[in-house]
Amino acid sequence: MPVRRVIVTRPAREAQRWVDALRTAGLDAVALPLIIIDAWPQAVGTPPDRHDALMFVSAAAVQHFFAVHAGSADQAGIPRCWATGPGTTRALLEAGVPAARIDAPPEDAAQFDSEALWTRVQPQVRPGARVLILRGGDAAGRATGRDWLARQVEAAGGVVDTQVVYRRLPPTFDAEGTRLAMEGARGEATWLFSSSEAIANLCRALPGTAWHAARAVTTHARIAQAAQAAGFGLVHTSAPTMAALVASIESAG
Numbered sequence: 001m002p003v004r005r006v007i008v009t010r011p012a013r014e015a016q017r018w019v020d021a022l023r024t025a026g027l028d029a030v031a032l033p034l035i036i037i038d039a040w041p042q043a044v045g046t047p048p049d050r051h052d053a054l055m056f057v058s059a060a061a062v063q064h065f066f067a068v069h070a071g072s073a074d075q076a077g078i079p080r081c082w083a084t085g086p087g088t089t090r091a092l093l094e095a096g097v098p099a100a101r102i103d104a105p106p107e108d109a110a111q112f113d114s115e116a117l118w119t120r121v122q123p124q125v126r127p128g129a130r131v132l133i134l135r136g137g138d139a140a141g142r143a144t145g146r147d148w149l150a151r152q153v154e155a156a157g158g159v160v161d162t163q164v165v166y167r168r169l170p171p172t173f174d175a176e177g178t179r180l181a182m183e184g185a186r187g188e189a190t191w192l193f194s195s196s197e198a199i200a201n202l203c204r205a206l207p208g209t210a211w212h213a214a215r216a217v218t219t220h221a222r223i224a225q226a227a228q229a230a231g232f233g234l235v236h237t238s239a240p241t242m243a244a245l246v247a248s249i250e251s252a253g
Contacts, residue, residue: 111240
């Protein structure tokens with residue numbers, strides 16, 4: 001029996017990487033980005049050497065930050081750069097940040113999240129240490145996302161600054177996007193979610209849609225909870241490595 005289609009919901013740049021990898025593994029993967037990444041034109045550039053560490057919440061944060069600070073990544077004065085996962089790490093390397101200055105969970109970590117990152121960087125945070133968190137915001141530029149790591153830094157005596165460097169916007173579906181989403185709603189395709197925000201955007205884009213027949217593979221327990229709360233009928237949680245995702249998708253199919 002052929003494996004049903006896989007709908008990759010990450011922002012467009014990251015989605016294409018996942019689609020390519022899943023197709024290489026023999027799966028019928030297509031992209032339907034549920035978060036649109038857009039530049040935040042009012043972002044204020046903060047010189048990186050004013051902080052002891054820069055925490056990047058995503059590859060998009062890396063790209064938009066260094067678009068303002070072009071050429072600074074390979075300077076000797078660049079502080080420690082924190083990344084929650086391999087995609088962000090890859091973006092830092094592509095921006096010119098030396099690997100020796102990047103802190104991230106190991107590639108075989110069970111999860112790529114703030115908790116896994118904190119176990120690596122906690123010893124760096126002493127009283128007075130300054131950490132700049134580079135993140136996305138909503139349409140008005142207000143910071144969005146979890147504040148868990150910021151609270152840990154502050155509890156350890158550090159000082160946290162936050163800078164919005166891009167916006168995360170909901171999608172607008174064309175006819176093909178709507179057709180693909182409804183295919184997923186009927187359980188004829190497997191959703192791949194790496195963000196709870198993507199699930200919320202999907203439900204807002206298609207109000208009144210029943211999701212009880214839908215199948216989803218998620219990369220974190222929190223995202224699985226969001227899918228279950230939205231009414232998805234079958235939800236699997238997978239480690240965020242490609243091999244584990246392929247196995248979970250095939251199991252869900």
